[in-house]
Amino acid sequence: MTTSVEQKRGNVKCQNSKKPDWVSVTLGVFVCQGCSLIHRSIESLRQVKSVLQDTFEDKEIEVSHRRSTGRFVFLAEGCFLEQWIRAKYERQEFIHIEKQEPYSAEGFLWKRGRDNGQFLSRKFILSEREGALKYFNKQDAKEPKAIMRIQTLNATFQPAKIGNPCGLQITYLRDNSTRNIFVYHEDSKEMVDWFTAIRAARFHYQKVAFPGANDEDLVPRLTRNFMKEGYMEKTGPRHTEGFKKRWFTMDDRRLMYFKDPLDAYARGEVFIGSKENSYTVVSGLPPSIQGYHWKYGITIETPDRKFLFACETEAEQKDWIAAFQRVVNRPMMPQEYAVEAHFKHKP
Known part of the structure; x- marks a missing residue:
């Protein structure tokens, strides 16, 4: 047995x-x-x-x-673990999320500064009526420092990256580019409650945006983990520049690279389409590529150009290729063509 x-x-x-x-x-x-x-x-x-x-x-x-x-x-680890299990199986906050009423939340979280890297207490307000998550730099501020639309909001537990057992990474689109916000709270239940609130608000947004969809189809869209993260080296568009080490994040069809894993904005983003649209992923680099770089190369071919990357180990190379292939082998959705067009018109 x-x-x-x-x-x-x-x-x-x-x-x-x-x-x-x-x-x-x-x-x-x-x-x-x-x-x-x-x-x-x-x-x-x-x-x-x-x-x-x-x-x-x-x-x-x-x-x-x-x-x-x-x-x-x-999805939980560290101090999240017990709170996550109790929230999921005792209180059934995720299994029956579709039964929750429109959700709002308000409170203080420790947020990492974009420029200085220090974590400072900031007031956050999640308002489903306004369709946004906002935070304020000062407690008595009338205008928010940032407005994050629920439409593009995502949250994922990142305790190792943030360096705190109760760390949460929040992302949203600003001018169709990804913006990262890193927050935590000393109370693990408080952090789980914020994550649940974001999922509930996302669920009700999806119900309005896709009125004919089944709940089972909507729940996987509420929040998502990144497909793959880690260091690779990259070269520039002319392939004559030296390879530079960057932190890469694969978020569905968006491949983003950062100088530091905790950067607020990506240095660049690459759209990964489908094989039906002439996107391919192959192991290795073109023979003409010279100079110092990590040994295990990856070439991504798009309709417009080739992107060249190098991994430190063969295991990392295989993991990245597997992640890219999962995306390339999946047909593009109608709304993804608009995203692809935006990337093509980026300077």
């Missing part, structure tokens, strides 16, 4: 482990040992078994089979 459950384990993962060794029998989800202890501390989730040591009944394997589709992946 254990072998059957072991075979299902590869379909899902706990955020704290790529190969979790425990199963929540109640939920049919795979978790790491740390998560299993938290599950056991919650009365309604106490039934947890080891994949390697325990035996499973047929009905338990069936629950695991039905639910091991990747839907139940923990």
Whole structure:
């Protein structure tokens, strides 16, 4: 019986482990040992078994089979972990998000300064009626420092990048370019509540924007994790400049590069279309490329030019190529053609 459950384990993962060794029998989800202890501390989730040591009944394997589709992946880590599990399974804030009323929120978060890198307390207001998340540089300020439209708002947990266990990265589009804001709160529940509020506001926006869509189709659009992040080297459009080390973020079809992972704005963005539209990704660099650079190259060909990148290790090269291929192999949506056109007209 254990072998059957072991075979299902590869379909899902706990955020704290790529190969979790425990199963929540109640939920049919795979978790790491740390998560299993938290599950056991919650009365309604106490039934947890080891994949390697325990035996499973047929009905338990069936629950695991039905639910091991990747839907139940923990996004929390560090101090988020217990609050996330309780929010998701005790209070059911994410499973039943469609039942929530229009959501607004107000409070103070520590925000990283764009120029000096210092975290300062800032007032944030999320207003679904206004369709925006705003923050103010001063408590008594009448005008917000920034207005982030719910239409393009995204939030993802980034404790390692931000250097705080309760760190959240918020992104939005400003003049069709991505703007990053990095925030945290000492109280993990407060940070989870903000994340939930953003998702709820996004859900109600999607319900209005796509009135005929099913809730199951809308929920994956509420917030998203980046497909891939990490360092690569790049050269300029003429391919004669030296390769420079940059931090890259793959956010759906937007490949952005930064001098520092915590930069507010990207140094540049590249649109990655589909193979039907003449976008291709190949391993290696053209033979004509000379000079010092990391050994493992990647070439992205677009209808207009070639983009050349280099990775430090072969493993990183393979991971980046896999991420690019997932995007290139996916047909473009109608609204993505407008984004592609914008990138083509950028100076």
